[in-house]
Amino acid sequence: MQLVELFNYNHKLATSSVLIRTLWVLPAFIFVIFSTNSMFHLLVFLLFITSLVLIVKPSIFKLIKLLLIPGAFIFLGCITLLFSINLKVPFFKMVYLNEEMFFKVIVLFSRSYALIAIVYFWILTQSISEIASGMRAIKIPVLFVELFVLTYKFIFLLMGSFKTMLLAQKCRLAYSTTSKNAIQSYGFLFAAIFTKAMQQTSQIEIAMASRLGSNEFCFVRPRIVNKGKDVFTMLIFNGLLVFIFVIFEYNG
Structure with a gap:
């Protein structure tokens, strides 16, 4: 939930x-x-x-x-x-x-x-962009705002990867046999999630570096x-x- x-x-x-x-x-x-x-x-x-x-x-x-x-x-x-x-x-x-x-x-x-x-x-x-804008408005350091946004994004990325990999394991009957096999399958799952997290971190670093030194997230802020x-x-x-x-x- x-x-x-x-x-x-x-x-x-x-x-x-x-x-x-x-x-x-x-x-x-x-x-x-x-x-x-x-x-x-x-x-x-x-x-x-x-x-x-x-x-x-x-x-x-x-x-x-x-x-x-x-x-x-x-x-x-x-x-x-x-x-x-x-x-x-x-x-x-x-x-x-x-x-x-x-x-x-x-x-x-x-x-x-x-x-x-x-x-x-x-x-x-x-929304996440509005919360980040509010944090900037009350002068919270940019570093904390960026960490907040990245953490928020990573939660959904990793949850999506977790559900996809778990479904793939269940399709191969990974958790329907012995408890030993289930424990081993969980180990493979967590290792795959960790690897996926490291790959996503590298991709974000490359994307941030491609902005020519600007490490801030930019959001569309409509005038209200x-x-x-x-x-x-x-x-x-x-x-x-x-x-x-x-x-x-x-x-x-």
């Missing part, structure tokens, strides 16, 4: 500028990081997931599946914090529930999922005029967010 499967190039914010789309998520991101109220985190999560469904209109089933993927890592991290080990007691009493960490774990879990919803909204409403409706909607959204934040942080 990949984010690209949910991407919609014709979503309702597609004609808005990168600045407007960034301002949709930046205040919420800051508020969630500083907030320690789980109910506020839950409302932010619901607010952004609802906005994502209404604006991008992804498949609900795929969106739920995508939300469950980081949940496994978050859950394991919370369990690790929730339980402690005391080596000075008998074996069957070594692992015990740390009640002092209970509320901290709840805050950590709710904050993590609120941030995930914000990041998903940000990524699914902007901020519409009053988009600005007003963004301000209303952030105003609602500030209102919720004040209520839960100072009256909760």
Whole structure:
């Protein structure tokens, strides 16, 4: 399951500028990081997931599946914090529930999922070129922007190569015999993927060198005029967010 499967190039914010789309998520991101109220985190999560469904209109089933993927890592991290080990007691009493960490774990879990919803909204409403342009606009060093773009491109290139090679192996019944044969087939697969990655790296180096010393990716940047409706909607959204934040942080 990949984010690209949910991407919609014709979503309702597609004609808005990168600045407007960034301002949709930046205040919420800051508020969630500083907030320690789980109910506020839950409302932010619901607010952004609802906005994502209404604006991008992804498949609900795929969106739920995508939300469950980081949940496994978050859950394991919370369990690790929730339980402690005391080596000075008998074996069957070594692992015990740390009640002092209970509320901290709840805050950590709710904050993590609120941030995930914000990041998903940000990524699914902007293309890779728009994200790179936004990174340049806030003066992130060009080296980091280029590494980000290359990493993004390599993920899809290697995933495509992986699926093609795996399908070719399955057509030759590589994984339908003994476990020893399956392990050997996985070894060949990973070696082939590594070789393919090195070849693609060499090709990119040659392509970059062919630009006569210019090592920057160039993207088409159409001129977008901020519409009053988009600005007003963004301000209303952030105003609602500030209102919720004040209520839960100072009256909760």
